[in-house]
Amino acid sequence: MLFKKYDVIVVGAGHAGSEAAAAAANMGSKVLLVTMNLQTIAQMSCNPAMGGIAKGQIVREIDALGGYSGLVTDRTMIQFRMLNKSKGPAMWSPRAQSDRMLFSMEWRRMLEQTPNLDFWQDMVVGLIVKDNHIQGVKTSMGQVIEGQNVILTNGTFLNGKIHIGEKSFGGGRMGDRSSEGLTEQLIKLGFRADRMKTGTPVRVDGRTIDFSRLTEQKGDEVVTGFSYLEKVNLPKQRSCYIAYTSPRVHDMLKTGFQFSPMFNGRIEGVGPRYCPSIEDKVVRFSDKDSHQLFVEPEGWNTIEYYINGFSSSLPEDVQFKALREIEGFENAKIFRPGYAIEYDFFPPDQLQHSLETKLVKGLFFAGQINGTTGYEEAAGQGIIAGINAHSKTVGKEPLILKRSEAYIGVLIDDLITKGVDEPYRMFTSRAEYRILLRQDNADARLTERSFKIGLAKAERFNRFKQKQESISALIDFMDKTSVTPDQINGFLEKSGTSLLTQKIKLSSVLLRPQVELQQLIKSNRSLFDDVINKFNLKHDEIEAAEVLVKYKGYIDKEKELADKLMRLEHVKLKSDFDYHQLKSLSYEAREKLNLIKPETLGQASRISGVSPSDISVLAIYLGR
Numbered sequence: 001m002l003f004k005k006y007d008v009i010v011v012g013a014g015h016a017g018s019e020a021a022a023a024a025a026n027m028g029s030k031v032l033l034v035t036m037n038l039q040t041i042a043q044m045s046c047n048p049a050m051g052g053i054a055k056g057q058i059v060r061e062i063d064a065l066g067g068y069s070g071l072v073t074d075r076t077m078i079q080f081r082m083l084n085k086s087k088g089p090a091m092w093s094p095r096a097q098s099d100r101m102l103f104s105m106e107w108r109r110m111l112e113q114t115p116n117l118d119f120w121q122d123m124v125v126g127l128i129v130k131d132n133h134i135q136g137v138k139t140s141m142g143q144v145i146e147g148q149n150v151i152l153t154n155g156t157f158l159n160g161k162i163h164i165g166e167k168s169f170g171g172g173r174m175g176d177r178s179s180e181g182l183t184e185q186l187i188k189l190g191f192r193a194d195r196m197k198t199g200t201p202v203r204v205d206g207r208t209i210d211f212s213r214l215t216e217q218k219g220d221e222v223v224t225g226f227s228y229l230e231k232v233n234l235p236k237q238r239s240c241y242i243a244y245t246s247p248r249v250h251d252m253l254k255t256g257f258q259f260s261p262m263f264n265g266r267i268e269g270v271g272p273r274y275c276p277s278i279e280d281k282v283v284r285f286s287d288k289d290s291h292q293l294f295v296e297p298e299g300w301n302t303i304e305y306y307i308n309g310f311s312s313s314l315p316e317d318v319q320f321k322a323l324r325e326i327e328g329f330e331n332a333k334i335f336r337p338g339y340a341i342e343y344d345f346f347p348p349d350q351l352q353h354s355l356e357t358k359l360v361k362g363l364f365f366a367g368q369i370n371g372t373t374g375y376e377e378a379a380g381q382g383i384i385a386g387i388n389a390h391s392k393t394v395g396k397e398p399l400i401l402k403r404s405e406a407y408i409g410v411l412i413d414d415l416i417t418k419g420v421d422e423p424y425r426m427f428t429s430r431a432e433y434r435i436l437l438r439q440d441n442a443d444a445r446l447t448e449r450s451f452k453i454g455l456a457k458a459e460r461f462n463r464f465k466q467k468q469e470s471i472s473a474l475i476d477f478m479d480k481t482s483v484t485p486d487q488i489n490g491f492l493e494k495s496g497t498s499l500l501t502q503k504i505k506l507s508s509v510l511l512r513p514q515v516e517l518q519q520l521i522k523s524n525r526s527l528f529d530d531v532i533n534k535f536n537l538k539h540d541e542i543e544a545a546e547v548l549v550k551y552k553g554y555i556d557k558e559k560e561l562a563d564k565l566m567r568l569e570h571v572k573l574k575s576d577f578d579y580h581q582l583k584s585l586s587y588e589a590r591e592k593l594n595l596i597k598p599e600t601l602g603q604a605s606r607i608s609g610v611s612p613s614d615i616s617v618l619a620i621y622l623g624r
Contacts, residue, residue: 165315
């Protein structure tokens with residue numbers, strides 16, 4: 001027999017599938033990762049970058065849980081930037097450009113070194129289901145592989161169709177065939193399916209770009225990276241560049257609108273509103289004369305550049321002519337045109353918070369199959385699906401992250417509770433507990449929980465404890481240590497803040513918005529020497545201590561609010577309850593509650609169309 005029975009079978013080796021396979025295997029499950037092409041594991045199909053606004057927080061959370069995305073990004077990055085540093089720490093978001101080829105190679109290397117994990121290159125064309133329980137998968141080579149749990153992470157491959165102008169052809173991405181058969185079987189099993197669309201821009205030969213006419217965007221001097229486990233070594237970085245479209249570019253693009261699959265109705269799927277194609281931007285923001293473009297290198301040793309913001313499905317000759325109207329691109333040559341891709345997804349209100357489907361036990365969905373977009377969103381779902389598939393195998397409770405615990409918790413709750421009508425992307429504005437969900441404290445929120453369930457290893461947990469001790473020691477030192485006017489007034493004057501007239505605690509000095517802890521230490525090093533040397537304080541620990549001191553009042557208030565609202569999360573609702581029998585509920589509430597079947601009163605309160613008065617009716621019915 002070619003295959004034994006596996007605890008977990010993961011279908012697809014993109015960002016979701018790779019994290020899912022690693023998590024389940026590292027927790028002890030026997031895992032099989034099935035992918036159509038072992039050469040494209042965790043491939044960056046779109047832009048060669050990880051992180052960004054809110055997405056960077058997700059990568060930090062994956063790392064804190066014991067996932068691989070942060071480590072792979074740190075080992076393959078070519079540039080690092082902390083975005084939004086001019087704003088409060090709730091908005092700070094790490095972002096890195098990666099070497100596209102090294103990223104995929106490092107992911108494969110790490111997966112191959114993961115115990116309990118086997119690989120099989122093939123296409124899964126069917127599921128084996130008996131009495132609404134998953135039994136395994138069937139492949140295009142005729143293999144029948146038994147599995148106790150199956151995780152589908154099919155990305156854009158389910159009946160994928162690529163569009164370039166009036167041309168269209170099947171494919172999961174350029175150069176890879178689409179996956180067929182699964183959607184049709186899932187529909188027969190009772191699942192609802194729909195179509196979505198995403199796109200990617202033209203790739204340009206960097207030798208033909210005049211960079212002197214673009215604005216250079218360098219990386220940060222201080223590179224903190226993503227992983228809490230390893231320190232980043234990045235002695236040099238590659239620059240990105242900023243370019244702009246113009247009315248001439250827009251006029252050239254308009255000549256192809258009549259051939260655009262977006263405008264002539266050939267694309268049925270809904271595209272991402274926040275990341276539209278360049279032709280969509282020209283129409284939607286017709287009052288704008290220009291749009292910003294980011295010119296991003298694809299790696300250390302390649303001439304290929306990704307033109308972020310120039311996504312398009314227009315005919316290739318129109319894309320090429322419009323590109324050459326951009327300043328600095330007059331002589332540009334392209335590697336390949338941009339294209340749009342349509343694919344099947346399954347509305348995520350058909351899932352439980354564990355990412356297990358409601359219809360078939362042991363079947364999990366993660367990534368773009370759930371209507372999301374982005375590597376980070378996919379990877380975040382993947383690690384949760386992997387954890388929970390393993391937990392189901394060993395009879396343990398699933399890991400459910402709350403909205404006050406993680407952006408991953410917000411992501412999954414939004415998907416299941418609200419559904420999607422366009423590809424879902426994470427933003428900081430989606431999280432009501434942003435001050436609690438900072439990029440600097442993902443380990444404080446998640447590492448201990450992950451260690452207890454067996455994913456985060458002892459080395460990671462011990463490093464986390466040491467870091468927390470260092471931060472606490474620094475805060476305690478500042479709370480207890482006073483400074484005199486003659487010790488600190490010189491620094492305060494340079495910082496543009498009022499001078500002292502009497503002794504004051506260091507923590508009180510730090511509360512002033514003009515005062516930065518790194519600069520305060522630099523100007524008064526002798527004051528801090530003992531605590532810094534004793535605990536070998538690092539840059540990220542000093543920064544974390546500063547945030548906790550400066551924003552203590554806001555953090556405490558948000559914790560209090562989260563605790564109050566958490567009471568609703570403890571009120572469980574029955575999955576088989578018929579809400580139509582509660583005539584006191586509004587008609588819309590009855591319809592939505594019966595469709596989504598919320599697990600708790602808290603989840604019910606977040607469903608669109610369920611009003612506070614409906615929640616009161618439910619609470620009274622439950623004797624609350």
